[in-house]
Amino acid sequence: MKMTVSQAMVECLKAEGIKVVYGYPGAAICPFYDALLDAENDIKNVLVRHEANGGHSASGYARISGKPAVCIATSGPGAVNLITAIATAYADSIPIVCITGQVNTDQIGSDVFQEADVTGAAEPFVKHSYLLKDPEDVGRVFKEAFYIAGSGRPGPVLIDVPMDVQKMMVDFKYPKSCLIRSYKPTGKGNAWQVKKVTDALRTAEKPLICIGGGVFASNAQQEILELSEQLRIPVITTMMGISVFPDDDPLYMGMIGTHGVTPANRAVNACDTLFLVGARVGDRAVKTPLALEKTTKILHIDIDPAEIGKNIGADYPLVGDAKLVLGQMLDHIKEKPMDIKASRQQWLDELDSYREKIKFKRPVRGTVNPKEFIEKLSERLPENVNICADVGQNQIWASRYKFKKGGRFLTSGGMGTMGYSLPCAIGARMADETRPTFAICGDGGFQMNLMELATAMQYGVDVKVIVMTNTRLGMVRELQTNGYNDRQTAVFLDGSPDFVKLAAAYGIPAVRVTSNKSAEKAIEELATHKGTMLCEVVVDKDFPTL
Amino acid sequence: MKHTISVLVENHSGVLSRISGLFSRRGFNIDSLAVGPTNDPSISRITIVADGDEHTVEQIEKQLNKLIEVIKVKTFGRDDFVARELMIVKVDAPAEKRSEIMTIAEITGAKVMDITLTTMTLEICDRYDKIARFENVIEPYGILEMARTGTVAVERGSEYFSAKK
Numbered sequence: 223m224k225m226t227v228s229q230a231m232v233e234c235l236k237a238e239g240i241k242v243v244y245g246y247p248g249a250a251i252c253p254f255y256d257a258l259l260d261a262e263n264d265i266k267n268v269l270v271r272h273e274a275n276g277g278h279s280a281s282g283y284a285r286i287s288g289k290p291a292v293c294i295a296t297s298g299p300g301a302v303n304l305i306t307a308i309a310t311a312y313a314d315s316i317p318i319v320c321i322t323g324q325v326n327t328d329q330i331g332s333d334v335f336q337e338a339d340v341t342g343a344a345e346p347f348v349k350h351s352y353l354l355k356d357p358e359d360v361g362r363v364f365k366e367a368f369y370i371a372g373s374g375r376p377g378p379v380l381i382d383v384p385m386d387v388q389k390m391m392v393d394f395k396y397p398k399s400c401l402i403r404s405y406k407p408t409g410k411g412n413a414w415q416v417k418k419v420t421d422a423l424r425t426a427e428k429p430l431i432c433i434g435g436g437v438f439a440s441n442a443q444q445e446i447l448e449l450s451e452q453l454r455i456p457v458i459t460t461m462m463g464i465s466v467f468p469d470d471d472p473l474y475m476g477m478i479g480t481h482g483v484t485p486a487n488r489a490v491n492a493c494d495t496l497f498l499v500g501a502r503v504g505d506r507a508v509k510t511p512l513a514l515e516k517t518t519k520i521l522h523i524d525i526d527p528a529e530i531g532k533n534i535g536a537d538y539p540l541v542g543d544a545k546l547v548l549g550q551m552l553d554h555i556k557e558k559p560m561d562i563k564a565s566r567q568q569w570l571d572e573l574d575s576y577r578e579k580i581k582f583k584r585p586v587r588g589t590v591n592p593k594e595f596i597e598k599l600s601e602r603l604p605e606n607v608n609i610c611a612d613v614g615q616n617q618i619w620a621s622r623y624k625f626k627k628g629g630r631f632l633t634s635g636g637m638g639t640m641g642y643s644l645p646c647a648i649g650a651r652m653a654d655e656t657r658p659t660f661a662i663c664g665d666g667g668f669q670m671n672l673m674e675l676a677t678a679m680q681y682g683v684d685v686k687v688i689v690m691t692n693t694r695l696g697m698v699r700e701l702q703t704n705g706y707n708d709r710q711t712a713v714f715l716d717g718s719p720d721f722v723k724l725a726a727a728y729g730i731p732a733v734r735v736t737s738n739k740s741a742e743k744a745i746e747e748l749a750t751h752k753g754t755m756l757c758e759v760v761v762d763k764d765f766p767t768l
Numbered sequence: 769m770k771h772t773i774s775v776l777v778e779n780h781s782g783v784l785s786r787i788s789g790l791f792s793r794r795g796f797n798i799d800s801l802a803v804g805p806t807n808d809p810s811i812s813r814i815t816i817v818a819d820g821d822e823h824t825v826e827q828i829e830k831q832l833n834k835l836i837e838v839i840k841v842k843t844f845g846r847d848d849f850v851a852r853e854l855m856i857v858k859v860d861a862p863a864e865k866r867s868e869i870m871t872i873a874e875i876t877g878a879k880v881m882d883i884t885l886t887t888m889t890l891e892i893c894d895r896y897d898k899i900a901r902f903e904n905v906i907e908p909y910g911i912l913e914m915a916r917t918g919t920v921a922v923e924r925g926s927e928y929f930s931a932k933k
Contacts, residue, residue, distance in 0.1 A: 342785065345785065345786060345789055346789060346793050350836040370836060402836065404778060404836060404839040404840075405836050526834070527830050528827065528831050531826060532830075
């Protein structure tokens with residue numbers, strides 16, 4: 223059918239089942255926005271308040287829907303603003319498709335108004351990118367972009383479309399499939415290697431499973447639960463793997479790493495076989511991988527062959543999609559059963575002895591113990607909750623949330639992008655409006671994204687925002703205290719507004735929590751209030767991360 | 769250790785920048801890089817000589833393979849390939865030195881491409897180490913200008929490197 227490229231782009235989104243786009247217009251993307259207006263019944267067009275936040279909202283949406291989500295920006299500064307979100311999605315392997323306007327084809331390279339080489343600038347952070355110059359390519363490029371973003375190891379794909387191309391006419395038909403000869407992501411694992419890994423795991427005396435974000439990316443939560451249960455193998459996670467396992471599962475030991483919990487870190491040191499599933503062994507998760515690989519047998523599943531052997535050597539590498547590979551392993555266990563129950567008990571007892579009862583320190587008067595607040599919050603909230611944590615101390619406190627089955631912990635684990643939580647929460651909530659959604663941030667990160675309160679209000683997105691305030695950039699303050707002789711600098715947030723009044727200015731109800739008693743009341747309100755709400759939790763300036 | 773890596777890529781604009789960007793941001797050292805079309809006009813072939821240990825080369829291969837437009841990657845073993853690079857050099861060559869330079873050219877297989885009253889321009893097409901030797905002996909005459917390509921290489925024997933296989 224004859225139509226403009228812009229209309230064809232809208233048809234591509236419809237064909238991909240896109241229901242929401244997050245974006246910010248400008249001159250160079252106007253033709254596409256004009257075409258989107260004609261499709262407003264099919265595609266909800268959310269005007270975010272900053273392009274990076276549009277990318278983060280798409281990221282939140284993609285993580286909950288399990289499919290690529292879309293964000294839009296104009297040329298030049300709009301596109302360049304989006305790069306932080308692209309890099310954030312890349313670091314955590316989140317599938318987003320970013321559409322940017324570009325100046326007219328004949329002006330490219332001449333430094334005209336709002337021109338930036340965004341495909342060049344974003345190149346290190348994209349899974350792939352396109353500069354769409356030939357109108358006839360529009361269907362193929364969009365089909366490939368969605369396929370590449372969502373398959374294999376997911377990631378961001380950028381499509382840059384010059385304004386004149388958006389206005390050109392094209393005889394459009396959306397391709398049903400695409401064939402990229404140079405891109406064939408692995409699915410199943412090598413059958414022989416699957417058996418070897420399974421048997422190594424079964425015969426190990428002290429095996430341990432380490433879950434990373436790859437388990438969510440491949441939707442393998444059920445398979446890993448089954449495997450762990452059948453073989454009675456205890457489980458730890460990286461930050462990206464939090465909430466795969468319910469916290470009350472007797473085999474679950476918690477998050478590892480610099481900011482992990484002691485039982486999990488002790489488990490890593492004590493195990494003889496470590497089974498990494500979709501975890502890339504980042505430096506915050508495993509500080510000394512070289513020491514670990516010497517003492518421990520490493521089994522490693524990853525869909526990205528480059529992750530195997532990159533940070534830690536693997537005795538048993540296994541390339542494939544976690545869901546499929548774990549399925550193969552479960553089949554092998556069924557076909558060739560082996561009795562492991564008796565030998566496992568001693569190891570499980572050892573790990574149980576590492577568990578500790580958490581005692582909450584009494585907070586300074588007029589403040590709340592943030593860890594206790596998170597624990598109480600998790601006791602009150604239902605199972606299917608989205609907890610979107612920002613970056614810094616608040617992220618580590620939020621990581622101790624006691625998840626039940628079906629809960630999701632969403633955070634910028636790899637890039638550590640401040641300001642991720644609120645826009646991510648908006649996207650996550652819009653992807654599934656049955657899920658109560660919480661953004662947990664500090665007073666630093668909140669002031670990087672608070673403009674999105676307006677987006678939440680404008681589109682009636684029910685997100686609960688918890689701002690933990692200590693008038694400090696707490697984690698940096700702590701670094702300075704411990705590593706720089708307590709020479710505190712550039713960490714004071716004294717000019718901050720009254721956040722309760724600020725929320726009121728947006729028409730958002732808000733409460734301030736300064737004691738355990740007011741915490742209880744606030745948590746009840748957070749759990750029952752319908753609509754966006756803000757809760758400030760006052761934390762002592764010297765409260766430690768751990 | 770030096771490794772010679774052949775990469776078949778889609779002949780798209782921007783591919784070379786993705787590849788060179790990958791090397792710089794991952795901290796891989798490139799000695800030389802040569803790129804040109806192949807018999808299939810949709811495919812270009814890039815030959816990279818890189819320095820690094822086994823682990824680095826494994827990572828280079830894997831990271832290259834992750835680029836969507838990379839079709840195939842192959843690292844050649846130590847001696848199982850033929851490799852050539854081209855050097856053109858303009859040397860100071862007054863009349864009394866010409867015959868000496870001609871002798872060097874004859875021995876090393878270099879060719880005289882241009883001559884003036886005061887200079888000679890020579891080309892040599894050979895392996896990296898042979899070119900280095902030529903450079904050593906010609907250097908004392910005074911190199912005025914030099915241009916050099918990267919290495920291109922093809923596997924020895926009847927096996928061949930192709931996008932189709």
